[in-house]
Amino acid sequence: MANMVFDTGDIAAWDCALDDRPKAVTAAEWPDLPQIEAFAPTPLNAGMACRLRAQDGSDIAFMLNPVAARYLAISIFTAGMKGGWLDERGNVIQPEAPQFDS
Incomplete structure (x- = not known):
């Protein structure tokens, strides 16, 4: 049997993790957030990796x-x-x- 990248237990755990979300962004916080102007998504068999380019030229990378x-x-x-x-x-x-x- 082939090795699986993730299983049904992983999916259930990720689903449960979404129930513990951070607080929503408020209107007062919005002006100080990095303003994203471009992004490069990379599809993977374990999800999606993204690299964002902020208005100030900095990059932010993360995995979903x-x-x-x-x-x-x-x-x-x-x-x-x-x-x-x-x-x-x-x-x-x-x-x-x-x-x-x-």
């Missing part, structure tokens, strides 16, 4: 397990539509007015 990667993809699409900067097809549109839920 498959459960977190799926949740991030859904969250970006949902937040973009709720925030008014993505249409129903996922295209970027200009929002009517700046909004930030805290």
